[in-house]
Amino acid sequence: MSESGRSNIEKTNTEESDTEKLGTYRPCREKSCAEKLDTSRPYNIVMIPMGHSNSYLIVSKGQGILVDAGCPGKIKNLEIVLERNNLGFSDIALVVLTHTHYDHVGCLAEIKEKSGAKILAHEKEKEFLEKGMTPFPEGTLWFSKIISRIGNTTMSSKSRYQPVSPDIVVSDGYDLGRYVPHAKIIPTPGHTKGSISLIIENEVAFVGDTLFNAIPGMVFPPFADDVPELLKSWRVLIDSGCRIFYPGHGRPLTFKKLKDSYEKRINI
Numbered sequence: 687m688s689e690s691g692r693s694n695i696e697k698t699n700t701e702e703s704d705t706e707k708l709g710t711y712r713p714c715r716e717k718s719c720a721e722k723l724d725t726s727r728p729y730n731i732v733m734i735p736m737g738h739s740n741s742y743l744i745v746s747k748g749q750g751i752l753v754d755a756g757c758p759g760k761i762k763n764l765e766i767v768l769e770r771n772n773l774g775f776s777d778i779a780l781v782v783l784t785h786t787h788y789d790h791v792g793c794l795a796e797i798k799e800k801s802g803a804k805i806l807a808h809e810k811e812k813e814f815l816e817k818g819m820t821p822f823p824e825g826t827l828w829f830s831k832i833i834s835r836i837g838n839t840t841m842s843s844k845s846r847y848q849p850v851s852p853d854i855v856v857s858d859g860y861d862l863g864r865y866v867p868h869a870k871i872i873p874t875p876g877h878t879k880g881s882i883s884l885i886i887e888n889e890v891a892f893v894g895d896t897l898f899n900a901i902p903g904m905v906f907p908p909f910a911d912d913v914p915e916l917l918k919s920w921r922v923l924i925d926s927g928c929r930i931f932y933p934g935h936g937r938p939l940t941f942k943k944l945k946d947s948y949e950k951r952i953n954i
């Protein structure tokens with residue numbers, strides 16, 4: 687992507703250990719959300735903390751794609767971001783679900799009702815979404831194995847949410863060019879069978895829980911149903927050409943951080 691085509695997110699440094707620039711990240715803090723979107727750019731990205739998970743609003747051609755729908759009870763955060771950018775719920779044309787764990791679909795039913803947006807999910811998540819219950823994934827670490835076990839037994843009510851019917855069900859790649867130029871969905875299974883990522887211009891990727899950046903020094907998700915599949919998806923993301931990866935938890939990370947983590951992981 688050319689410099690002029692970059693999204694308007696301010697240039698900033700990432701983690702101390704990372705020497706690369708993130709390039710286009712603007713965190714959604716009070717001040718930065720008050721800034722106006724730059725309509726001369728092909729697209730803008732705003733990160734929205736929605737409890738302990740992130741949603742992202744991508745605005746292009748006067749309409750928005752929302753990536754993920756946050757933890758339950760956090761819709762106010764989205765409302766604040768929309769208001770500060772002179773947008774309303776009706777400006778959200780599409781909600782892309784990277785997957786359907788409760789912390790990514792917590793406000794989905796409300797958002798759908800207020801916005802009338804279409805909901806896009808992978809076919810392997812459809813049944814969960816329509817039931818309003820997605821099981822906790824397997825733990826990949828000792829502590830997350832315990833959490834997963836508790837989550838699927840005594841705390842199983844935690845994984846429930848208001849059911850929603852998806853409008854667009856994808857099984858493979860899917861072109862989103864009518865919403866954002868050069869945007870597409872690619873399957874990135876592993877965290878769950880139906881995990882997907884949204885890529886724009888082979889430059890930035892919204893990856894849900896395929897990458898995790900909330901615990902210092904750790905990118906590997908603490909939960910994943912299929913680790914070999916997850917690593918294959920990491921390889922796909924590495925080969926995508928993207929430079930910045932927006933995860934479902936924590937701050938964006940660079941290509942270098944992903945590549946280093948991948949190499950460390952496959953050499954275990």
Ligand SMILES: [Zn+2]
Nearest residue numbers: 785787877895
């Ligand atoms: Zn998840």
Ligand SMILES: [Zn+2]
Nearest residue numbers: 739789895934
């Ligand atoms: Zn999550």
